[in-house]
Amino acid sequence: MRRITRIATVGIASAALALSATACGGKKSSDASSSSSSSSESKSASAAIAYDVGGRGDQSFNDAAYAGLEKAAKDLKVKTAEAEPTEGESEADKVQRLTELARKGNNPVIGVGFSYAPAIEKVAKKFPNTTFGIIDDTSKTGSNIANLVFNEEQGSYLAGVAAAKASKTGTVGFIGGVEVPLIKKFQAGFEQGVKDTNPNAKVLSAYLTQPPDFSGFAKPDLGKAAAKGQLDGGADVIYAAAGLAGSGAIEAASSAGKWAIGVDSDQYNQPGLAKYKDHILTSVTKDVSLAVFDLIKSVKDGKPESGEVRYGLDKNGVALADSNPQYKAMSDVTAAVEKAKADIIAKKINVKTAP
Structure with a gap:
């Protein structure tokens, strides 16, 4: 062989x-x-x-x-x-x-x-x-x-662009499951995308657990609580890179009538999240x-x-999903995302891998 x-x-x-x-x-x-x-x-x-x-x-x-x-x-x-x-x-x-x-x-x-x-x-x-x-x-x-x-940082950068363009309050949130280098790549790309799009925007960032406790990837209640805190802080778009715990963040954003951004899979299309899909703006897919x-x-x-x-x-090894018709209808958002994607591929934008 x-x-x-x-x-x-x-x-x-x-x-x-x-x-x-x-x-x-x-x-x-x-x-x-x-x-x-x-x-x-x-x-x-x-x-x-x-x-x-x-x-x-x-x-x-x-x-x-x-x-x-x-x-x-x-x-x-x-x-x-x-x-x-x-x-x-x-x-x-x-x-x-x-x-x-x-x-x-x-x-x-x-x-x-x-x-x-x-x-x-x-x-x-x-x-x-x-x-x-x-x-x-x-x-x-x-x-x-x-x-x-x-x-992951490249897809997360696009999520940051979308969040900054879709936000009406100028405050968005990032939730990481566990504070490890891998998840910091998601945070770094997201924050850079937000700031490059709107330098005046505010990014609230939080982690659910610290290693060696990896339960932050598995507990939706932790994701929900963290998202509620960020919503109370004025965030109207929340991106969670937290595995199963991210479903709690999506639930919280939906209940508040705000936007959530999914991760890894196209969470707009996940049966278990169907009741919240209208508030899943997009997802960073791997x-x-x-x-x-x-x-x-x-x-x-x-x-x-x-x-x-x-x-x-x-x-498209990483990408930003466009399943939500509401996202597709936001021409200013999608245009900004496509430009950012082209610039990253052309190496005009160098996306950071650490916050």
Whole structure:
């Protein structure tokens, strides 16, 4: 099997996600495939993903990964396996989960989220002929590790432009799930987009939890409370990069008759958020589904990806969704966003990755 390393910017518009809201804590690992004891040391016709905090049903990050797995099952005819996180789990739990998936013959095995990086580094060494994917992390590398990463700051810059143009109060809000470097990329791009569009605008920023507490990605009540505080502070557009917790921010903005901006998936189209969709102005999408699908396809084709695989704005690896007809009707907003997009791609705008 020949292994290739790809360092490129690739992407297409995100596939439509078939999602539903589910509870987040205390889930057990499940194997959706019929494969059992086949060796992971050979190319397998089964692919697996291990979900991040919040699990499948978060209407955001994890569900985007699931969409890629689902597409691979349909288009590539591969069997699939899924493993859910458990509340308060340790690195040892992640190691055990990934090891179990690899032993069952799944290839690739994909960890959804940077928190899987240390575990993947350990397990990948034990299964050198199995490809491991890690989404949103480049700190752990190896010949059989594919680092699937995105230019989140670019999509967030566009969200900042849209928020500044749509705001009537001149005050907007950003809510991050957990204060880690990845989420700071969202904050940095958003704040820069807002300020470049309206230098007099005010950005209220808040984080729900601090590491090692990652529950800020999983608790909608925290997102709702933070959004209410920003609404009380005059914000009329709120952008939450907080996984499942972001649904609480969307609920709060909708209840107040203000705008929310979604993240990762096109949240205007998520069934679990249908009652709030008229107040979801747009969403910053990351084509996690494509990244998952591409990695599975590369293994099936016998040319597994490894190294950094980057998805950027120029190929819609990150993008700003336009599903809401109200957003499409805001010609001044959409024109400003399209100009900003063109300028970023042309490298006339350099988007910061730290606030």
